[in-house]
Amino acid sequence: MSHPLPINNQESFVLNLGPQHPATHGVLRVKLTMDGEYIMHAEPVLGYIHRMHEKMGENRTWAQFMPNTGRMDYLSALSFNHCYAALVEKAMGIEVPERAEYLRVITVELNRISSHLVWFGAFILDLGGFSPLLYAFDDREHILDLLESVTGSRLTYCYFRFGGLYNDIDENFVDGTREFIKTMRERLPMYHNLVTKNIILIKRIKDIGPISKETIRKYGATGPVARGSGIDYDIRKNEPYSIYPEFDFDIPVYTECDSMARYMVRMDEIEQSMRIIEQALDKLPEGPIMAPKVPKILKPPKGDYYQAVESARGSLGMRAVSDGTNKAYRLKVRSPTFSNLSLFSEVSEGMLLPDALALMGSLDLVIPEIDR
Amino acid sequence: MGAYFKELFSGTKSLFVGLQITFGQMLKPLVTQQYPHEISTMTPRFRGHIELIPKEDGTTKCIVCGMCQRSCPSGCITVAGEKREGVKGKVLTKYRLDFTKCSLCGMCVESCRPGAITFSKEYNLASTRKEDYTFDLLKRLEEKAK
Amino acid sequence: MDSEIIRVIAFLVGVIAFAALNAAYLVWLERKEAAHIQRRIGPKEVGPFGLLQPMVDGIKLMTKQILIPDGVDPILFRLAPILAMIPAIMCFVTIPFSQELVARNINLGLLMIFAFASINVLALLLGGWASANKYAVISAARAVAQNVAYEIPMLITVITMVMITGTLNLNDIVAQQPNISQWYIFRFSASPLMPVAFLIFFVCSLAETNRAPFDLSEAESELVAGFHTEYSSMGFGLFFMGEYANIVIGSSLAVILFLGGWQDPFGLFPGVWWFLIKLYCLIFTVIWIRWTYPRTQFYGLLNLSWKILIPISLFNLLLTAGFLKVF
Ligand code: SF4
Ligand code: SF4
Numbered sequence: 001m002s003h004p005l006p007i008n009n010q011e012s013f014v015l016n017l018g019p020q021h022p023a024t025h026g027v028l029r030v031k032l033t034m035d036g037e038y039i040m041h042a043e044p045v046l047g048y049i050h051r052m053h054e055k056m057g058e059n060r061t062w063a064q065f066m067p068n069t070g071r072m073d074y075l076s077a078l079s080f081n082h083c084y085a086a087l088v089e090k091a092m093g094i095e096v097p098e099r100a101e102y103l104r105v106i107t108v109e110l111n112r113i114s115s116h117l118v119w120f121g122a123f124i125l126d127l128g129g130f131s132p133l134l135y136a137f138d139d140r141e142h143i144l145d146l147l148e149s150v151t152g153s154r155l156t157y158c159y160f161r162f163g164g165l166y167n168d169i170d171e172n173f174v175d176g177t178r179e180f181i182k183t184m185r186e187r188l189p190m191y192h193n194l195v196t197k198n199i200i201l202i203k204r205i206k207d208i209g210p211i212s213k214e215t216i217r218k219y220g221a222t223g224p225v226a227r228g229s230g231i232d233y234d235i236r237k238n239e240p241y242s243i244y245p246e247f248d249f250d251i252p253v254y255t256e257c258d259s260m261a262r263y264m265v266r267m268d269e270i271e272q273s274m275r276i277i278e279q280a281l282d283k284l285p286e287g288p289i290m291a292p293k294v295p296k297i298l299k300p301p302k303g304d305y306y307q308a309v310e311s312a313r314g315s316l317g318m319r320a321v322s323d324g325t326n327k328a329y330r331l332k333v334r335s336p337t338f339s340n341l342s343l344f345s346e347v348s349e350g351m352l353l354p355d356a357l358a359l360m361g362s363l364d365l366v367i368p369e370i371d372r
Numbered sequence: 373m374g375a376y377f378k379e380l381f382s383g384t385k386s387l388f389v390g391l392q393i394t395f396g397q398m399l400k401p402l403v404t405q406q407y408p409h410e411i412s413t414m415t416p417r418f419r420g421h422i423e424l425i426p427k428e429d430g431t432t433k434c435i436v437c438g439m440c441q442r443s444c445p446s447g448c449i450t451v452a453g454e455k456r457e458g459v460k461g462k463v464l465t466k467y468r469l470d471f472t473k474c475s476l477c478g479m480c481v482e483s484c485r486p487g488a489i490t491f492s493k494e495y496n497l498a499s500t501r502k503e504d505y506t507f508d509l510l511k512r513l514e515e516k517a518k
Numbered sequence: 519m520d521s522e523i524i525r526v527i528a529f530l531v532g533v534i535a536f537a538a539l540n541a542a543y544l545v546w547l548e549r550k551e552a553a554h555i556q557r558r559i560g561p562k563e564v565g566p567f568g569l570l571q572p573m574v575d576g577i578k579l580m581t582k583q584i585l586i587p588d589g590v591d592p593i594l595f596r597l598a599p600i601l602a603m604i605p606a607i608m609c610f611v612t613i614p615f616s617q618e619l620v621a622r623n624i625n626l627g628l629l630m631i632f633a634f635a636s637i638n639v640l641a642l643l644l645g646g647w648a649s650a651n652k653y654a655v656i657s658a659a660r661a662v663a664q665n666v667a668y669e670i671p672m673l674i675t676v677i678t679m680v681m682i683t684g685t686l687n688l689n690d691i692v693a694q695q696p697n698i699s700q701w702y703i704f705r706f707s708a709s710p711l712m713p714v715a716f717l718i719f720f721v722c723s724l725a726e727t728n729r730a731p732f733d734l735s736e737a738e739s740e741l742v743a744g745f746h747t748e749y750s751s752m753g754f755g756l757f758f759m760g761e762y763a764n765i766v767i768g769s770s771l772a773v774i775l776f777l778g779g780w781q782d783p784f785g786l787f788p789g790v791w792w793f794l795i796k797l798y799c800l801i802f803t804v805i806w807i808r809w810t811y812p813r814t815q816f817y818g819l820l821n822l823s824w825k826i827l828i829p830i831s832l833f834n835l836l837l838t839a840g841f842l843k844v845f
Contacts, residue, residue, distance in 0.1 A: 015652050022739050037656060037816075064445035067477035126739045128730060128813025131394060134556035138403050145415075152419040152491070158477045166478065167417065194393045199383030200731055200811050203818045353656070354740050354815050380826060387811070394810040398554045406559070 012040055015353075019048045024360070025122055026367030030344075032353075039356050042348045044341055050371040057320075057331030062088055062298040063162065065331070070156040072333065073369035075118055077157045078104075078111040078147075079311035085160040086241060087307035087318045091300035092162065099287040100164040101243045106177070106280045107147060107159065109273040113184070114143040115312035116266045116273075119364045123263070124195055126361035127204050132195050139187055146176050162298065163291030174281055181274045188271065196267065205259035209359030211347050212257060219343040223314025223336050224269065225363055228262035230255035235310035242309075246283070247276045259362040266364070299326050313337050313364050335369045413493075419476045420492040422469060424513045432513055434488040436462040440480035446473040449480060464510060471497075471505040526611075526622060533610040541762035542572035548805050555809045582751035590748065591648040598645030599749065599756035605634040605641075606763035613770050614689040616780040616790035627688040628676065631771065635726065638764060639665045642728075642735060645757065646745035657744035660816065661728070661735040667819050668725035668732075671827035675719045678835045679775050681842060682708045692779030701783075703776040707845065709838040711830075716776045718831050720800075723768030725819065727761065730808035737813055769800040 018029035027048035033041040053072055057065045069084045070077035082104055089096060096104075117140040121133030144154045150169050151159040159166050195201055216226045226233055234251045236244040252268035254261035300322040308317040314336025321330040340363045348356040405412060414420070424432045436453030448470040453462035481489055489509075499505065546561065546568065553560030561568025586592060612627035614620040624630060639661055646658025679702065683691045695701045702708070703716045725732040736744040746757045773779055773796045780793040814822070 013652065022742060036659075060445055064443070064479065067445055067475045067479070071475075124812055128733070128737060128739060129811060130552070131397075131556050131809050134558070135397070138557065141403075149415045149417060152415075152417040152478070153476060156475075158475075166482075190393060193386075194390050194810075195812075197386045198390050198811065199379075199386045200814050200818070203821075204812060204815050352816070354737065354813075357740055376825075390810045391806060394555045394806065397557060398551075400557060402554075402559055403557045404559060406562075 011035055019045075024367075025365065028341075028365065028367050028370070030360075032356075034353070037353045039348050039351050039353060042345050042356065044344060046371055048371065049368050051368075053372045054331050054333060057328050059327065061326045062300070062328065065328070066161075067156075067158045070158050071368070072335065072372055073311060073313070073316075073337075073366050074155055075115040075366055076108075076111050076312040077155065078108045078159060079309055079316060081157060081160040082108055082242070083307055083309040083311075083316050083318050085162055086309065087305055087320055088162050088298065088300065090307055091303065091305045091320065091322060092295075092298060094163045094291050094294060096164060096291055097288045098243070098285050099168075100289045100291075102280050102284050103165055103169060103289065104160060105242055105244065105247075106277050106284075107150070107157075109277050109280075110143050110147060110177070111157075112273050112312045113270050114140045114147075116270050117143075119266060119312075120191070120195075123361040123364075124201070126357055127201065129195070129201070132191065135187070135191070135194075139184060142176075142180050142183070146173060146180060149173060149176070161290065161294075163294040165289045168289050174284075177277060177281060181278060184270070184274060188267070191267070196263075202260070205263060205358055205362065207256075207258050207260075208355050209259045209347060209351070209362060210257045211343060215343050215346060219346075220339040221314070221336075221343055222339065223310070223312075223364075224262050224265040225314065225340045227251065227253045227265045228362075229257040233315075235308050235315050239308055241307070244276075247279050249276050249279075259358050262362040262364075297326055299324060308334075311336060313366065313369070314340060333372055335372060337363070337365050338370045341365055341370055411496075414495065418491065418493055418495070419478060420494040421471050421474060421476070421497070421507065422480060422489045422509070423492045424467060424488060424509050425490050426513055426516060432464055432467075432488055432510070433486045434464045434467070434484075435486055436464050437485065439483045439485065440489060443479045443483040445477065445479060446475055448473045467509040469507045469509055471507055472502060529611070529622075530607075534607055537607055537610060537763045537766070538759060540766050541759040542576055544762045544765065544801065544805075545575070545758075546572045547801070548808075551802065551805045552809045555806070576755075579755045580752055584751040584753055585748075587650070587748055589650045591650070594644050594648035595748075596753075598641050598648060599753045599760070601644060602638060602641035602760035603756045603763070605637040606760045606767065608634045609767045610763075612688055613767070614692055614774065614779060615793050617689065617693075617788070620689060623687065623689050625685075625687045628680065628686040628691075628771075631767065632673070632676070635764070635767065636665070636669070638726075638760070641757075641760070642745045645749070646735075649745070649748040651748050653741040653743075654745050654747050657735040657737075657741045657747075661745065663816070664725060664728075664732070664734055664819060667823040668722040668827075671718055671823055671831045672722035672726065674828065674831040674835055675715050675722070676775075678709070678715060678831070678838050681835075681838055688774050688779075692774055692781060695778040695781055696788075697781065698778070698783040701776065701778040701781075707841070709834055709841055711834045711837060712776075714830060715834050716772070718827050718834075719775065720772055721822075721827065723772060724804065724807065727764040727768050727804075729765065729804055731811040731814045732819055733808075733813060734816055734819065765801060765804055766797070769797050769804065772800055773797050 012033050012035045015032040015034050016029065017032055018024040019027040024030065029045040029048065031043040031045055032039050053068050056068055066081070066084065069080040072080055117136040121136035124132040147157065148154045150173050151157045151166065211225065211229050213229055213231060216229050216231055222233065230253060232251060232253045235241070237251055249272045252265050252272065254264050302322055302324045304319070304321050306317060306319045308315055316336055317334035319332040320328050323329040344360060344363065348359060351359065424434060427433055436451055438451055441449045441451050450466065450468040451464065452466040453464050456463045481491065550560040561571040564570040564574050586595060609631045611622050612620065612624050612630055614623070642661040643658045646654040646661070680686060682702065683694060685691060698704065703712055705712055728735055746754050749757060773793065777796050780788055780790055782788045782792050
């Protein structure tokens with residue numbers, strides 16, 4: 001619901017939302033100029049958790065930067081791993097063995113599901129419902145257990161290596177993943193009955209926070225945010241990388257443009273990710289998980305390289321400029337939520353505070369990824 | 373008017389369905405682990421802080437090549453060794469890990485040719501003092517050997 | 519001294535103790551119930567099943583420093599929590615726990631409860647205003663606006679009830695419902711919409727007590743803690759107790775008006791236990807609802823009130839009037 005009347009400038013006040021506020025996960029600060037509960041202007045203030053990852057990329061060897069990638073977006077660390085590994089492989093011309101590619105896809109998709117589950121819980125929490133968060137975390141815990149058993153860590157993974165993987169999976173992982181998909185398939189209808197079909201939730205997010213196609217294009221928003229506005233764009237299909245073309249999956253697109261559409265896109269993506277994982281597990285080939293001849297010290301030839309992958313939040317791109325030494329000359333990360341947040345200011349104008357927060361929740365912000 | 377009653381009806385129904393689901397969850401068994409009372413065992417690949425692997429005689433396999441120190445992105449490892457009479461190669465005299473900076477990435481473990489280091493399974497590390505996180509791995513190894 | 523005065527004083531002390539104990543143990547119930555809904559275990563360390571937890575929490579609250587921030591209105595700031603608690607206690611005075619167990623059996627009991635219950639909003643308004651905090655002010659404004667939304671359908675429903683019962687005396691109302699078929703929720707001879715009337719009353723009392731899904735003025739994901747953002751120690755504690763006392767009163771009224779108060783469903787052993795059983799079942803439901811639904815939006819509550827609750831309760835009022843006339 002947006003402001004019915006022209007906003008009266010005289011009675012406005014400034015509300016500082018964050019950097020410590022229950023609705024802004026992490027340290028995002030939004031300076032709101034408000035007229036009563038209507039937002040006249042919202043200005044996101046960034047930089048509270050800036051860690052200079054890009055600069056660190058220029059100071060470390062190519063391999064040493066790997067652990068950093070997992071720390072930018074702590075919810076889909078493997079996508080960042082993947083992007084960086086693929087980038088350096090492109091630069092070095094390394095061929096990744098098939099088994100490794102399959103395992104990459106399986107783990108990245110698992111990570112995507114876990115990221116969407118956290119978003120789901122946190123979004124409903126923003127809207128005041130507490131229990132779905134804990135149900136989602138219960139399911140996510142199974143994914144973390146699975147990923148921990150192969151990668152060794154639970155959140156900030158550092159699993160991919162240039163030319164392959166850190167280590168191979170075992171039988172338990174395959175069985176565990178199949179088991180998880182089975183339980184998740186049973187849980188999803190529960191989520192839909194408890195949350196999606198709930199009249200209170202529908203009233204809260206349907207037709208709230210409409211983002212037009214033009215706005216999406218203007219700010220370069222990607223991922224579920226763009227797909228919720230009817231833009232059929234997913235790097236996995238549009239600029240295929242890894243072995244995604246071998247799988248049969250759909251890209252959920254909704255044309256309603258509202259928060260509900262973005263919500264539905266993510267819920268459907270969970271199902272699609274499970275389809276990909278199932279196919280990958282069925283087709284999983286035997287073989288090595290590391291390319292045979294990866295040099296110890298990496299010195300990519302001079303040049304400019306770019307790699308994009310679809311992270312849980314949208315199109316993630318990394319660009320590296322190499323001057324032929326063992327360190328990058330420049331490493332630029334294009335993080336999806338930065339663009340997705342940029343449109344908040346324009347879209348939230350004239351909205352009520354709770355609606356704007358619902359909109360913000362539906363953008364799925366991960367602050368460390370915005371600030372890097 | 374029809375739509376009004378339809379929404380009223382389906383909306384009310386959705387509310388009762390929600391209540392039914394949460395009630396069902398209430399009757400299901402707990403899923404949480406009572407942490408200090410129950411302690412979970414870590415999976416074999418769990419990455420705790422690194423530690424030296426003892427040989428059968430309790431000494432280390434480390435040849436003080438310094439690869440781990442060089443590959444560590446955060447510079448948390450300091451190794452030192454010395455030449456000794458009658459021993460081939462160098463002998464490890466100091467292996468310090470500054471765990472405050474370690475990101476548990478595993479570069480050191482992978483770069484170690486003789487396989488002298490591995491991840492420990494320790495995760496109960498909490499302290500209010502920074503010094504508690506500077507581990508002398510050689511000393512730990514010696515204590516373990518005893 | 520007059521024995522009547524002693525009686526009232528004894529009851530008041532009892533009521534205050536009851537309110538405080540209830541607040542403490544409803545917190546425990548809330549935490550336990552929420553935990554089990556979320557498949558956790560809840561408080562368990564202090565005492566068996568964590569039963570001593572509320573006591574410990576209470577001691578902690580009382581020993582905390584009362585912070586009075588700069589720029590607040592010192593008198594109103596101190597007054598507001600007290601104003602939140604007193605009306606709640608006053609309402610207890612007329613509630614018949616059993617036929618004899620009632621502090622003051624006033625003929626206008628129902629009216630008195632509504633009179634005092636509306637003071638509660640004033641306390642929130644004062645607290646929010648005096649805090650000189652933007653979140654608190656927004657929250658106070660919401661609380662007042664919310665008042666308009668739920669009071670009207672609630673009062674219409676109560677008028678319907680009064681038309682049927684013909685009295686405002688709570689004890690008499692209970693006396694009219696000796697067994698389950700006579701409970702007003704199932705009294706279809708008065709109006710076929712009685713269960714709906716009960717639902718309307720229940721929803722409104724949720725809104726009145728600022729409980730989820732209508733906790734707009736405490737929406738922690740929007741307004742941090744709403745009107746009590748700046749309160750610490752027992753200032754916060756009193757708001758908290760007042761809130762739980764209001765839940766008890768709202769549920770008590772629902773029990774008295776619709777579920778036969780202290781009457782036995784089978785007409786055998788009426789007494790205070792039946793009142794308490796029914797009361798806590800309702801409170802259980804209130805908590806259960808809180809941990810199931812997301813929060814409504816402000817216009818959602820207004821739409822609900824003006825488009826659904828008020829028309830239906832008005833329709834029910836007319837229907838009941840017709841039934842009373844015809845039969
Ligand atoms: S795990 Fe990584 S950060 Fe930690 S000591 Fe080894 S190389 Fe350094
Ligand atoms: S890499 Fe291995 S052998 Fe070399 S110094 Fe480190 S621990 Fe010792």
